[in-house]
């Protein structure tokens with residue numbers, strides 16, 4: 001993929017203060033955040049409600065000005081406009097003209113973004129097909145399900161075949177099937193070599209689609225890196241399921257291997273360091289214990305996310 005590839009999105013020390021109203025104190029929403037997204041990467045910007053994800057995206061889209069700091073996309077400062085033709089955007093609450101049909105909406109956006117008239121019909125059909133809405137193309141948007149609305153929103157973001165696509169919460173409010181459909185679209189974007197920047201708080205979707213993540217909590221980035229590194233940080237452990245573990249045998253495993261044991265007798269769950277697994281197994285068999293399964297223990301993104309959020313609490 002894109003290790004060491006060109007940097008497509010760069011955010012440097014961005015601070016954003018909002019003034020909630022005249023005379024009110026300013027509120028700092030972004031405390032000097034920095035991040036980079038490489039060419040072809042699918043990047044997940046993850047954080048709880050109110051963390052500053054949408055604000056960051058709006059700054060990148062040139063809709064809101066940063067108080068200080070610098071942002072660039074494809075090497076262009078976000079204050080410039082010409083490079084925007086290479087950028088697609090699905091806003092958080094994409095306002096769709098609900099009296100239009102899916103086909104009319106895409107034709108409208110294709111016109112807005114300067115797709116040539118003679119190329120428009122073909123482009124619109126391709127997009128409808130791409131997001132699986134060919135059969136619903138002539139239905140009005142107000143009859144679309146939430147999942148169909150998100151899909152037509154993604155098609156809208158792709159109308160001018162951008163190199164970089166920004167999606168603000170593309171899976172929020174969708175049922176598991178709708179989420180999978182959007183996930184599959186994002187994976188296809190990745191296969192096509194697009195750079196994708198996605199805001200989300202649904203961790204499972206991040207694990208399924210993203211190469212790298214940054215976790216933002218209360219306007220500060222708490223973690224940035226590859227998902228694998230994230231999940232494998234610290235010492236690896238494994239979970240063993242054992243049967244007929246006596247209390248003596250348990251005590252011995254605890255002592256020799258610093259094992260953590262839950263339950264005795266019929267079924268015990270034993271967590272040990274991965275490097276000790278062979279020795280523990282040999283020892284357990286010697287003690288007359290039978291082994292039902294051995295599974296590497298995976299720290300979930302969720303647990304790391306929660307601890308990042310907790311650390312962020314005052």
Ligand SMILES: Nc1ncnc2c1ncn2[C@@H]1O[C@H](COP(=O)(O)OP(=O)(O)OP(=O)(O)O)[C@@H](O)[C@H]1O
Pocket residue numbers: 018019020029047048049050051052053054055056201
């Ligand atoms: N125009 C504004 N004026 C004042 N405060 C704002 C404005 N826009 C956003 N904020 C505040 O900035 C903070 C971050 O909001 P933002 O929408 O960026 O969060 P988010 O991470 O996208 O959250 P969510 O997951 O709920 O979409 C919030 O406390 C919000 O109230």
Ligand SMILES: [Mg+2]
Pocket residue numbers: 053054055092199
């Ligand atoms: Mg948001």
